[in-house]
Amino acid sequence: MPKLLVVDDDLDMLALVRAALEKDGHQVDTETDSTTVQPARCHLYDLLLLDVMMPVEDGFSLCSRIRAEVDCPILFLTAKAEDAALVQGFGLGADDYIKKPFSIAELRARVNAHLRREVRQPTHTLSQGGVRFDMQAKVAIAGEHTLPFTKGEYAICEHLVLHAGQVFTKEQLYEAVFGFDAEGDSSAVAEHIKNIRAKLKAGGLSPIETVWGVGYKWRKDSVR
Numbered sequence: 001m002p003k004l005l006v007v008d009d010d011l012d013m014l015a016l017v018r019a020a021l022e023k024d025g026h027q028v029d030t031e032t033d034s035t036t037v038q039p040a041r042c043h044l045y046d047l048l049l050l051d052v053m054m055p056v057e058d059g060f061s062l063c064s065r066i067r068a069e070v071d072c073p074i075l076f077l078t079a080k081a082e083d084a085a086l087v088q089g090f091g092l093g094a095d096d097y098i099k100k101p102f103s104i105a106e107l108r109a110r111v112n113a114h115l116r117r118e119v120r121q122p123t124h125t126l127s128q129g130g131v132r133f134d135m136q137a138k139v140a141i142a143g144e145h146t147l148p149f150t151k152g153e154y155a156i157c158e159h160l161v162l163h164a165g166q167v168f169t170k171e172q173l174y175e176a177v178f179g180f181d182a183e184g185d186s187s188a189v190a191e192h193i194k195n196i197r198a199k200l201k202a203g204g205l206s207p208i209e210t211v212w213g214v215g216y217k218w219r220k221d222s223v224r
Helices: 011-022 059-069 083-091 104-116 151-162 170-178 187-201
Strands: 003-007 027-031 047-051 074-078 096-099 125-128 131-134 139-142 208-211 215-218
Touching: 003 011, 011 027, 011 104, 047 059, 047 104, 059 074, 059 083, 074 083, 074 104, 096 104, 125 151, 131 151, 139 151, 151 170, 151 187, 151 215, 170 187, 170 215, 187 208
Parallel strands: 003 027, 003 047, 047 074, 074 096
Antiparallel strands: 125 131, 131 139, 208 215
């Protein structure tokens, strides 16, 4: 289920957008105050919808503040149709505009189109549990040292850290990291986790927690 965040100071608009997108099976969170939206929170979402005209911090400023650390599509909701405004938004890293007033059909179509073609690979860095992940170089760093993860071990860690705090079964991790068509089975995940923990322990770290009878999770750092 895709998870979306909509930021708009207009409560009626938030209710309208949420109701429309939930009909397509999306999980929709809303926020009226853009200043409370932090990059770490945005990693939880598959797409962001930002209103341009908001008090204190407008949509352009919010996009500029989070774009370098957020890989998902960012769409603007705007009544500003001037070319200069469009150029400014795209220059800040927006993926698209939905001009007000818009139809519910257009909103749903544009959002779903972006979700369907979203194949962007993460390129930012993210730190959790004392480990910094460079998602472009595909390396994990603890302190000044690069952790000697294999490709599979790194992929498991990256998936866990991108969803820090969320519990995954061995089967879910196997499918997410290696795919449905990969050779082998989910029991290999337990061995990967064992090796990962040994390498993390050498650096005095233990961010992976076993939830007995369920699976594994990467402990989530406190974010305020």
